[in-house]
Amino acid sequence: MADDGDMFLNFEIGDAPIKQTVKYTGGRWRDRVKAQKGEKGGQDQSKQASTARRDTGADYYTNRAAKRQRTEDGDPGRFSKTPRTGNAAERGPPPPPTHAMKTGLVSSRLFTSNPVPVTDFEELPQAEEAEPAQPSNAPLSAEAENFLSLGLSRRVSQHLATKLEMKAPTAIQKNTIPQLVKEDSDAFLQAETGSGKTLAYLLPIVHRILALSHNEDGTPKTTKVHRNSGLFAIILAPTRELCKQIAVVLEKVLRCAPWLVCTTVIGGESKKSEKARIRKGVNILIATPGRLTDHLDNTKVLDVGTVRWLVLDEGDRMMEMGFEDDIKTIVGKIRAGTLQKRNAEGVVLDGVLPSRRVTVLCSATMKMNVQKLGEISLEDAVHITASKSDMEKDAETGAVETAFSAPAQLKQAAIVTPAKLRLVTLIALLKSTFARKGSVMKAIIFISCADSVDYHFELLKSTTPRAEPEPKPEGEAPTKPNIHIESTVAPATYITSPANPTVMLHKLHGSLAQPVRSATLKAFSECKDPAVLITTDISSRGLDVPAVELVIEYDPAFAVPDHVHRIGRTARAGRAGKAVLFLLPGSEEGYISILPKSTPIAPQLYDSILQKGFATNINVPGTESGVLETDRQSWASRAEALQLHFEQRLLAPPPGATPVFESKSEKFAASKQGKKGKKDAKKDENKTPDNPLLVSARQAFRSHIRAYATHVREERIYFDITALHLGHMAKAFGLREAPGGIGGGVSRRTHRPVQPGDKTNKTSKSVGDGTARRPKKDDDDERDFGAADEDAGRRMKEKMKMMMGNMASEFNLG
């Protein structure tokens, strides 16, 4: 069945519902055509429609769908590369008729020509049915274990219990702390996400530095230690956010020893002020590799002669981000200098601090590059895991074989959603998640790239201007608006409900200026209202926001270990959590089979999500009634009306502008309608300014498709760009057809509208076929899809060639 409804929509602009010719079904073909012509009121209009139909490529859907049905191999054991197509109606209970079907009003067809999942969902346990498992990353029982018995001083243990409310260690802390307190060997810590690895390495370091000036019982020694006594530890982490987070944890611990000082040196901040802080004296330095290398080269006052610990947190990520050379330089420089046995003030360090330089490598997952990092940085390291039996096994075999998995208490589900329905399913899921106040406080949505994050944030945020803050009583200073979060935090009207009227939307990615990134993360962490963070993989590592109860992978991770880190943002330290993965029907369903799971991942069909999410009205910002008007109150008609609403928003001309057209075919058809020549249409093209949301949608779509081509090689069998239906995927971006310019000269984040708070508008940098190497960055960032790898570039080209051959007219590629 062709997606006929779409072709007429290509002409439609503005908010008002548009009259469409009634679509006739049943009966003989000739009669249907006759009736259709009669309805249209004449030969001319009918001709025009058929031209438009050809131009928009609507026939393509019919042919392609029919072809798919014919080539269906029907082997249920295999994931067919090209999924079956069919109506939702063919797969089970038919969806309620859409309001378009009933009334002849235009709707955006979502439920036709969709691929059918290859999994038999009825056979599988549903997400809700899974038994809750015992938490695997929770603190141990306080009766059985405490920090004092692990060898930490009374001062530190009491501080943890009374001020930080941590009475007992987690399993990884139990196994790490005694080792690092007593021994001086290198260590490789590997444990689940949210299991407390940060304190596992920080506490022994603080304990041993504290021992320079204090006895075991807490009584002071004659030696005094202060910020100028030397730099004793360096902690490296891949992202600025993670560095700041580690610093916050360490500062809390150091409140029991306020004479010790830690600081961060990270990219995106003033080097001058970092130098000044180093000059004032620091005992523990937390840094991103790029910035530390810079300081080692240029900041003379940075003396690493007293450094006893080098911690590499999220080691695999640092390798992945191209910091291998920086890490080699750092390790080399630290090892090169003579180890000072006494500090400048004559305090004897050896015996209390390790008598050699200790390197600690931390990771929740194990990748090949971690082994390489181990070779660069570790010498005879002990492998420490949460389970003693794993450690014993590894010690016996001499190998590091511990499998990584998600925390046992984390509930996981996969929603198999056709591309066209992705956007409305996401909103339905969020709507039902936040339906009741207090049910879920915070959710994180992972999206493939920064452009797409920007677009989804703009699309979902409220369009109504924010209310002015209440005036303060006289004499009181007015609260200053936080300028850093003006463009990254906004109410999310579409996903609210009468019971939960305020949900705050946040966005975070690596192309935002550092003060904006920090302020946004802070706003999300401290938000008292329910909150959603839309983000890239920049937030997948180490981020610890305790109230995150739901993680949505709207775009699957580029490699399985990244998936484990992403879902690990919830279910931390023994808390409950849920993770939902969006997959397309067909080969993507097979991805579930390679995911490490402590509990089964229950695949779910999108129908139930839509049904639940759109059981009630959808709130829409900026309209008089405040809700989305549909003439039928069924979930399916609400879904289609919402999709149409988004498509209309994208096509609405900016205030005071002439209408904007999405494709050449639209321009051509519109020029014919208005009895204009092609020349006039060309003139219009020059005059018509694009709606910024439409520009953003196109850019997001392009970047998303490029990103899709960069899944790791082993997983491309599931994420096959050549099997992706670009037209359907465009719908998930509110676009009526896929924009061109995906495969050719790829420009790096340039067409994105500049937003307040963004870093300098990076100049356009064409990288030809997308094969250029990633530029070396000052610091952390997420993937840059302008510079997709060579292989991805080739596959993109293949895909484009294939698409060009079949449907150049539909997608306007060229």
Ligand SMILES: Nc1ncnc2c1ncn2[C@@H]1O[C@H](COP(=O)(O)OP(=O)(O)OP(=O)(O)O)[C@@H](O)[C@H]1O
């Ligand atoms: N002994 C403890 N008792 C209670 N809570 C703890 C304990 N140790 C750590 N936590 C809490 O557990 C959470 C997760 O800790 P942390 O961020 O160190 O985990 P992680 O293992 O490094 O996770 P990831 O691999 O995701 O980076 C933090 O909120 C921390 O405060």
